[in-house]
Amino acid sequence: MSKYIFKRILSLIPIVIIVSVLIFAMVRITPSDPVAVMMKGKKITPETRASIEAQFDLDKSYPEQYICWIRNIFKGDFGTSFHYKQPVLSLVSSRLPNTLQLVMMASLLALLIALPLGIVCAVNMNRMADRVLSLLTLIFVSAPTFLVGILLMLGFAVKLGWFPVYGAGHNFVENLHALFLPAVALALNMVALIARITRSNMIEQLNAPYAQTAIAKGVPLRKVVMGHCFKNALIPVITVTSIQFGGMIVGAVLVENVFALGGVGALLIDAIKQADYPVTQSITLMMVVVFLTINLIVDVLYAAIDPRIRLDA
Amino acid sequence: MKASDLFGHRPMFRSKKRKEGVLFTVPVILSMIVLGALIFCCVFAPFISPYTESGQDRTAIMQGPSMRHLLGTDRVGRDTLTRVFYGGRTTLISALGVVLISIIIGVPFGLISGYYGGWADTIIGRICDILLSFPSLLLAFIFVAGFGRSQLNAIIALGIVYVPMLTRLVRSLTLVEKNKTYVEALQSCGVSDFSIMFRHILRNSVSTITVQLTLDLGYAVLDLAALSFLGLGVQPPTADWGAMLEEGFTLILMQPMLSLAPGLAIVLTVIAVNIFSDGLHQYLEPIQRKMPSFKSVEARLERERSAQNECNA
Amino acid sequence: MSAMLEIRDLKVDLMTQRGIVYALQGVNLALAKGELPGLAGGSGCGQALTAKAIMRLLPRDRSRFSGSIRFEGTELLDAKEKYINKLRGDRISMIFQDPMVSLNPLMTIGDQIGEIYRIHNHVSKAEARKRAAEMLELVGIPPADKRMKQYPFELSGGLQQRVMIAIACACKPELLIADEPTTALDVTIQAQILDLLKTLRKELNMSILLITHNFGIVAEVCDRVSVMYAGRVIETADTRDIFRNAKHPYSRALIASIPRAGGESEYLPTIPGAPPRLFERINGCAYAPRCPYACDVCRSSVPETNAVSENHTAACPVMMNDMAGNI
Numbered sequence: 001m002s003k004y005i006f007k008r009i010l011s012l013i014p015i016v017i018i019v020s021v022l023i024f025a026m027v028r029i030t031p032s033d034p035v036a037v038m039m040k041g042k043k044i045t046p047e048t049r050a051s052i053e054a055q056f057d058l059d060k061s062y063p064e065q066y067i068c069w070i071r072n073i074f075k076g077d078f079g080t081s082f083h084y085k086q087p088v089l090s091l092v093s094s095r096l097p098n099t100l101q102l103v104m105m106a107s108l109l110a111l112l113i114a115l116p117l118g119i120v121c122a123v124n125m126n127r128m129a130d131r132v133l134s135l136l137t138l139i140f141v142s143a144p145t146f147l148v149g150i151l152l153m154l155g156f157a158v159k160l161g162w163f164p165v166y167g168a169g170h171n172f173v174e175n176l177h178a179l180f181l182p183a184v185a186l187a188l189n190m191v192a193l194i195a196r197i198t199r200s201n202m203i204e205q206l207n208a209p210y211a212q213t214a215i216a217k218g219v220p221l222r223k224v225v226m227g228h229c230f231k232n233a234l235i236p237v238i239t240v241t242s243i244q245f246g247g248m249i250v251g252a253v254l255v256e257n258v259f260a261l262g263g264v265g266a267l268l269i270d271a272i273k274q275a276d277y278p279v280t281q282s283i284t285l286m287m288v289v290v291f292l293t294i295n296l297i298v299d300v301l302y303a304a305i306d307p308r309i310r311l312d313a
Numbered sequence: 314m315k316a317s318d319l320f321g322h323r324p325m326f327r328s329k330k331r332k333e334g335v336l337f338t339v340p341v342i343l344s345m346i347v348l349g350a351l352i353f354c355c356v357f358a359p360f361i362s363p364y365t366e367s368g369q370d371r372t373a374i375m376q377g378p379s380m381r382h383l384l385g386t387d388r389v390g391r392d393t394l395t396r397v398f399y400g401g402r403t404t405l406i407s408a409l410g411v412v413l414i415s416i417i418i419g420v421p422f423g424l425i426s427g428y429y430g431g432w433a434d435t436i437i438g439r440i441c442d443i444l445l446s447f448p449s450l451l452l453a454f455i456f457v458a459g460f461g462r463s464q465l466n467a468i469i470a471l472g473i474v475y476v477p478m479l480t481r482l483v484r485s486l487t488l489v490e491k492n493k494t495y496v497e498a499l500q501s502c503g504v505s506d507f508s509i510m511f512r513h514i515l516r517n518s519v520s521t522i523t524v525q526l527t528l529d530l531g532y533a534v535l536d537l538a539a540l541s542f543l544g545l546g547v548q549p550p551t552a553d554w555g556a557m558l559e560e561g562f563t564l565i566l567m568q569p570m571l572s573l574a575p576g577l578a579i580v581l582t583v584i585a586v587n588i589f590s591d592g593l594h595q596y597l598e599p600i601q602r603k604m605p606s607f608k609s610v611e612a613r614l615e616r617e618r619s620a621q622n623e624c625n626a
Numbered sequence: 627m628s629a630m631l632e633i634r635d636l637k638v639d640l641m642t643q644r645g646i647v648y649a650l651q652g653v654n655l656a657l658a659k660g661e662l663p664g665l666a667g668g669s670g671c672g673q674a675l676t677a678k679a680i681m682r683l684l685p686r687d688r689s690r691f692s693g694s695i696r697f698e699g700t701e702l703l704d705a706k707e708k709y710i711n712k713l714r715g716d717r718i719s720m721i722f723q724d725p726m727v728s729l730n731p732l733m734t735i736g737d738q739i740g741e742i743y744r745i746h747n748h749v750s751k752a753e754a755r756k757r758a759a760e761m762l763e764l765v766g767i768p769p770a771d772k773r774m775k776q777y778p779f780e781l782s783g784g785l786q787q788r789v790m791i792a793i794a795c796a797c798k799p800e801l802l803i804a805d806e807p808t809t810a811l812d813v814t815i816q817a818q819i820l821d822l823l824k825t826l827r828k829e830l831n832m833s834i835l836l837i838t839h840n841f842g843i844v845a846e847v848c849d850r851v852s853v854m855y856a857g858r859v860i861e862t863a864d865t866r867d868i869f870r871n872a873k874h875p876y877s878r879a880l881i882a883s884i885p886r887a888g889g890e891s892e893y894l895p896t897i898p899g900a901p902p903r904l905f906e907r908i909n910g911c912a913y914a915p916r917c918p919y920a921c922d923v924c925r926s927s928v929p930e931t932n933a934v935s936e937n938h939t940a941a942c943p944v945m946m947n948d949m950a951g952n953i
Contacts, residue, residue, distance in 0.1 A: 015442065015443060015446055018443055019443060019446055019447070022443065023455055025459075026455045026456060026458065026459040026460075027455065027458055027459050028459070029459040029460065126687070138584060138587055138588060138591065139580070139584055141583075141587060142531065142535075142580055142583035142584040142586075142587050143579075143580050143583075144535050144538050144539060144542075144576070144579055144580075145539070146539065146542050146558070147558065147572075147576040147579065147580065150558075150562060150565065150572060150576070151576075154565065154569065158566065208727070209722060209724065209727040209728045210727060210728055210729055210730045210731070212683055212722070212728070213722060213728045213729065213730070213790075213793075214730065215683060215714070216681055216683060216714055216715065216719070216720045216722075217714065217715040217719075217741065217742040217745070217793060218711050218712065218713070218714035218715030218716055218742065218745055218746060219711075219715075219741065219742075219745055220711055220745075223745075227741075228730050228733070231732050232730070232731065232732055243449075245448075246448025246449050246451075247448065247449040247450075249448045249449075249451070250448060250449045250450040250451055250454075250539075253543065254539055254542065254543065257542070257543060258562070268454070269454075269543050269544075269545070272454060272457070272458040272545065273462075273544065280455070280458055284447075284451060284454070284455055287447075287448060287451055288446050288447055288448070288451070291446065291447070291448040292446055305732065306731070306732060307732065307777045307779070308731065308777070308779050605641070607639065607641060607646060607690055610641070610645060610646055611646065614645075614646075
């Protein structure tokens with residue numbers, strides 16, 4: 001098991017290296033001029049320009065700049081932001097707790113609602129309850145996260161005043177309240193997707209021969225569903241959930257924008273608009289690494305669920 | 314004799330005569346009507362609407378819905394409904410572009426990868442792995458960060474984001490088809506690989522691919538809107554649903570219709586596309602199809618029989 | 627002889643993608659305590675469906691049925707789900723064709739055997755485990771304590787089928803329905819499984835309804851056999867009787883097509899054509915289109931089932947008229 005994880009981590013290293021090169025190349029291909037953006041369009045002398053370029057390693061060749069970035073990553077500060085003139089790591093780490101809590105709350109909410117919903121739909125396939133719920137999930141799959149956010153904000157924050165209209169709280173407990181609407185907005189889309197995938201997989205499992213065996217054994221339907229089929233339907237559900245988790249990292253960007261939460265996502269978008277290379281590159285790379293790590297955890301989870309998957313093989 | 318005459322193709326929609334369960338269920342018909350109406354309005358916007366895309370009317374700014382302006386006006390007096398129509402043109406054409414790009418790249422790659430296997434498969438698979446290590450829209454963010462914020466770049470970026478999933482789908486379908494006897498027969502007849510891949514294997518997998526593409530179309534509308542909402546896609550003053558939503562969002566407390574109208578347009582479009590895709594999927598996937606009742610089928614058989622008798626008489 | 631299970635005029639219609647299939651068109655069958663009858667016929671002739679109807683395993687929204695299935699005097703077709711659930715696995719059990727897919731892949735063998743015992747006897751987990759170990763010994767899969775913790779995929783097909791049998795017999799059912807229990811297995815394993823069923827029948831004193839398309843198996847294990855064709859039972863007789871004196875041309879054809887070592891001909895006789903697809907109710911003998919002896923009577927009305935002798939009935943007007951049987 002640990003040997004497998006070690007092997008997987010080793011195999012991730014080349015991917016991360018290629019991804020980092022890709023990110024670097026894509027960001028640097030830009031036609032915009034970061035120095036001009038930094039100076040906010042003010043005219044500057046060639047000497048000032050040269051000194052700024054030297055300060056941020058912009059005078060070096062591309063391969064050298066890449067090496068510098070990688071060196072900064074290993075130094076631990078991920079480089080210095082053009083815009084904020086601060087190490088990227090401290091910029092990210094001050095914004096990370098909010099984003100992390102938002103994503104966690106949303107995932108928890110999503111799973112708690114989606115799994116039972118999908119199962120209920122599957123058991124009552126094509127009956128009234130299934131049709132109504134399926135229609136609802138269809139609507140939420142189709143609604144853009146930011147629109148749901150805007151509507152929730154209008155309804156529950158502006159009209160009813162139950163939640164703050166924008167901004168996050170100062171600590172975890174305050175955030176449970178302040179981040180509730182953003183989390184719901186972020187979760188609804190995921191709820192719909194996971195519920196749909198749970199439904200179709202449960203239907204498949206309920207029609208599988210082993211489910212028939214269980215029924216023939218006299219196992220009550222409830223236990224057939226929960227005790228036999230659910231576990232079998234779980235693997236594709238986990239796959240989709242893990243992909244959706246990646247979607248959530250991006251969805252958080254949108255929701256943070258709507259509710260002015262100032263998290264990591266908002267930082268990334270601002271950095272893209274301001275040609276703040278170190279921040280753009282580093283946050284993107286961090287998100288990719290997080291995503292790859294989640295995928296690794298999911299693979300280990302598969303083996304825990306299904307004895308047929310042998311990790312050390 | 315052409316080889317395709319020898320080897321029967323599975324028709325995309327099997328003849329209705331021998332099959333219970335229909336494609337054109339009430340929801341599917343409704344969704345097609347909605348989509349048709351939307352497309353009609355967008356295409357014929359100049360003829361339907363008395364206003365133009367950017368015609369400003371300083372005497373009527375920030376108005377609510379009225380007889381003159383059915384959905385009100387924005388802060389420079391442009392008619393919202395008209396802009397929704399024109400925005401639909403931008404959004405729908407962009408979404409089609411995204412799907413088209415993913416087809417042009419994804420389908421041949423998937424076919425080659427599945428058909429030839431070996432090193433071609435390995436290389437294509439690795440490229441997909443790299444692209445898929447970016448969680449959802451992140452790759453599009455980076456792409457837009459590098460190549461500049463514009464509609465065209467957003468389309469290309471999303472097109473590329475959609476490629477790996479489509480490639481994998483086509484690859485797995487090709488693997489299934491490749492091992493069927495008809496492929497062997499074609500090979501023994503000396504039919505070229507190109508022809509086998511694009512004329513035979515592709516045609517036999519087209520129904521599954523179509524379902525995926527309709528789904529992708531819906532996602533493309535959503536993702537494009539997200540990019541525009543973040544200011545990374547279509548730039549104002551071009552009318553686009555996502556961009557309009559973003560513009561309207563800043564004024565949401567004064568005139569909610571400005572962001573709700575394009576939002577509603579997005580939701581309606583995506584729901585309609587998803588229902589259509591869902592209907593198609595259920596039609597092609599027997600397990601989940603709702604079966605008609607015995608009564609209705611027997612009544613139909615009876616009608617057919619009596620009609621037959623009348624014909625004979 | 628009082629019947630433990632009695633099926634009368636069972637009709638089952640199925641809704642499929644292609645339309646309504648009139649799968650069972652009036653099945654009559656009776657089974658006494660301790661018997662081991664066979665239910666034979668080509669694949670798709672309705673034997674498996676009959677078994678599923680007894681177990682009430684047919685999907686509610688895609689099937690409808692009429693007629694009567696009585697088990698120890700109680701009607702099963704309209705019994706409450708709760709009652710059926712008590713019956714299933716406890717008094718009537720079933721084993722399926724393909725053990726590979728019929729066992730839950732993510733549950734240990736011990737748990738799968740224990741589960742059925744726990745549900746019907748409301749005992750502790752430890753007791754269920756003990757029972758599961760006993761059952762594993764009984765069906766011949768030692769060492770029980772090691773096997774208990776294994777998953778189905780770790781066993782061979784033959785052992786998997788033994789596990790299925792262990793599950794089915796854990797509560798000492800009165801009736802075991804075996805749906806082609808050996809079809810998915812090697813020939814050598816087949817014999818072992820059949821032997822096991824014969825032994826268990828004596829040991830647990832249960833009846834076994836053996837569904838098969840292989841008359842060789844019927845000859846080997848069954849006391850009696852009912853032959854099905856196109857959703858009807860066309861002939862019922864003691865095994866010996868049917869091999870000597872089959873009345874229905876279809877039964878004869880089936881018997882003729884058993885491969886025999888040292889047979890006089892090197893060609894195995896086959897039956898031309900295929901069983902009809904039952905998209906409508908057939909008025910007349912369903913076998914008539916393939917039958918060399920068919921006459922107008924066969925095509926115009928459904929043949930009645932008549933007694934040939936004691937314990938032997940057949941539904942073929944031509945053969946019945948020709949009692950000499952020397953066509």
